[in-house]
Amino acid sequence: MSAVILTARHALGRVVEGLALVAHDGFSARYDLDRIAGVFSRPTHALAGQSYVDRILVLDTAKGGVATAWMLHEMQSRGVVPRAIVLNTVNPILAQGAAFGGVTLLAGFDVDVTAAVAHGATLRLDPARRTLEVLAAPG
Amino acid sequence: MRLNDEEQALLAGAAGEAVRRAIEHQIAVGDFFGAADFVPVTQAHVMADTESLGEAGVAWLEQLSAGPHAPPQVRVPTITDPRGTDFARAAELGQAEWMLALERRAIAAFRRLGVTMTDTCIHYQTIAAPTRGEHVAFGDTGVVSFSNSVCGARSNFEGGPSAIAAALTGRTPRYGFHLDAQRQATLRLRTDWTPATLDDWGALGALVGRHAGHYWQVPVLEGLERPPSSDELKHFAAAMASFGSTALFHLVGVTPEAGRLADVGGERLPLAARFGLDEVRALRRSWAGDGGVDVVVFSAPQLSLFELRTLAGLCEGRRFVRPLLAVTSPQVKPESDRLGFTAAIEGAGGSVLSGMCFYQSYAREIALARGWRRLVTNSAKLVNILGGYGYAPVLRSMAACVEAAETGVVA
Numbered sequence: 001m002s003a004v005i006l007t008a009r010h011a012l013g014r015v016v017e018g019l020a021l022v023a024h025d026g027f028s029a030r031y032d033l034d035r036i037a038g039v040f041s042r043p044t045h046a047l048a049g050q051s052y053v054d055r056i057l058v059l060d061t062a063k064g065g066v067a068t069a070w071m072l073h074e075m076q077s078r079g080v081v082p083r084a085i086v087l088n089t090v091n092p093i094l095a096q097g098a099a100f101g102g103v104t105l106l107a108g109f110d111v112d113v114t115a116a117v118a119h120g121a122t123l124r125l126d127p128a129r130r131t132l133e134v135l136a137a138p139g
Numbered sequence: 140m141r142l143n144d145e146e147q148a149l150l151a152g153a154a155g156e157a158v159r160r161a162i163e164h165q166i167a168v169g170d171f172f173g174a175a176d177f178v179p180v181t182q183a184h185v186m187a188d189t190e191s192l193g194e195a196g197v198a199w200l201e202q203l204s205a206g207p208h209a210p211p212q213v214r215v216p217t218i219t220d221p222r223g224t225d226f227a228r229a230a231e232l233g234q235a236e237w238m239l240a241l242e243r244r245a246i247a248a249f250r251r252l253g254v255t256m257t258d259t260c261i262h263y264q265t266i267a268a269p270t271r272g273e274h275v276a277f278g279d280t281g282v283v284s285f286s287n288s289v290c291g292a293r294s295n296f297e298g299g300p301s302a303i304a305a306a307l308t309g310r311t312p313r314y315g316f317h318l319d320a321q322r323q324a325t326l327r328l329r330t331d332w333t334p335a336t337l338d339d340w341g342a343l344g345a346l347v348g349r350h351a352g353h354y355w356q357v358p359v360l361e362g363l364e365r366p367p368s369s370d371e372l373k374h375f376a377a378a379m380a381s382f383g384s385t386a387l388f389h390l391v392g393v394t395p396e397a398g399r400l401a402d403v404g405g406e407r408l409p410l411a412a413r414f415g416l417d418e419v420r421a422l423r424r425s426w427a428g429d430g431g432v433d434v435v436v437f438s439a440p441q442l443s444l445f446e447l448r449t450l451a452g453l454c455e456g457r458r459f460v461r462p463l464l465a466v467t468s469p470q471v472k473p474e475s476d477r478l479g480f481t482a483a484i485e486g487a488g489g490s491v492l493s494g495m496c497f498y499q500s501y502a503r504e505i506a507l508a509r510g511w512r513r514l515v516t517n518s519a520k521l522v523n524i525l526g527g528y529g530y531a532p533v534l535r536s537m538a539a540c541v542e543a544a545e546t547g548v549v550a
């Protein structure tokens with residue numbers, strides 16, 4: 001029995017499990033990522049220098065930049081893509097991009113998800129049930 | 140989502156596989172946001188530079204536009220955001236042939252779909268401003284923010300795949316800023332300072348956007364001492380959308396839905412923040428630079444004819460020691476040529492580029508190819524974006540940017 005199960009108001013994609021990268025920063029594929037190296041490249045981002053590949057990103061909100069809608073698809077094609085994205089608030093671009101790129105997306109919780117989930121925790125996301133489950137604390 | 144008979148038929152494949160996949164994508168997005176149904180749109184605007192698309196996106200476009208028989212055709216007038224290059228100046232930018240080849244493939248695919256290649260993020264200034272209450276499917280965050288707020292049109296941010304879907308189906312899910320309730324103000328702000336220059340307007344937009352913080356906030360701003368011009372609102376809207384993902388704002392007594400504060404529900408909101416010159420100065424200090432300049436860029440958004448006119452005047456009698464790039468639309472460039480603005484800018488050593496936008500044109504690769512890191516611009520949006528592309532950007536007025544190109548030092 002896990003200690004934490006959060007329910008999202010918005011969800012799409014498939015069931016995934018993975019390690020969480022957590023920060024109370026925003027997210028834009030255009031603004032924040034080196035999409036070739038697969039790392040956060042914006043120097044002022046809390047996750048700067050960290051690899052996002054196959055991680056579940058737990059961040060505050062989607063930032064401007066319509067390019068993310070294409071970029072998730074392009075990153076998926078090269079296997080240099082987050083496994084899932086979890087946000088407190090989402091904009092249409094992230095939803096469109098996740099639907100187009102096949103990236104699981106959950107957004108909108110009754111708590112600040114970036115405070116409720118520990119960096120490095122193991123998560124299970126079930127979009128059909130709209131749930132985020134913490135399977136294990138940071139190792 | 141509730142579908143009418145026509146939408147049921149599209150989902151069943153009556154208009155072909157491409158349209159079936161388009162409406163299926165739209166239903167997934169609509170369901171995500173709880174849309175009740177679709178709303179017809181009159182126009183679509185597609186953001187699709189090839190740096191974003193990559194090989195995978197271009198191949199997807201080619202597959203979409205190939206079709207088993209005749210290619211599917213857009214149902215409403217559909218135009219494009221800036222491309223990833225100005226083909227005539229690609230060598231000057233240090234762009235490689237593979238980038239141009241991707242662009243050519245994408246353009247060919249768009250043409251097969253019936254898309255009009257306008258290649259601009261300022262079409263509300265150059266082609267057709269949307270009207271109040273008009274439902275559209277626009278890409279480019281600055282375009283949406285300006286169209287919603289200044290023109291009173293109704294659009295959500297429509298990324299490339301969704302804008303193409305809207306173009307093929309002639310509709311979009313009815314959620315977000317298509318709904319009356321979502322257009323009321325949610326955040327009341329006041330400015331004690333009225334910007335004077337375009338970069339000032341961008342800085343104020345950045346402050347508002349950063350404070351708003353996310354897409355669903357609708358800021359209403361009081362305190363401006365004069366109505367802004369079209370170009371000032373362009374920089375203001377683009378910066379706000381960039382920093383805050385803001386798609387709709389109201390200026391009391393200026394924008395069409397906010398003749399009075401009460402018209403957008405603002406009188407019921409507490410004042411959340413005040414902005415003044417101190418906040419603007421603090422914002423500028425966060426991009427201080429080291430005093431050196433590698434390149435000066437005017438882009439994001441593309442320049443209007445009036446901006447080029449001002450820039451041309453500033454260039455007279457100067458000789459630049461650093462590259463100065465001024466980026467405009469394919470609609471404005473011929474007029475700039477005809478009126479002598481291009482000659483004045485290029486006579487000083489600058490370059491007037493057309494149909495692209497600097498950050499949508501492989502900015503990271505350009506930085507490596509040309510050795511450009513210290514970039515000076517009057518666009519707050521560009522400053523916000525390029526930090527992630529390896530640049531050390533600095534925000535200055537247009538006049539100070541021109542000085543920097545001439546001296547090699549930013550004051």
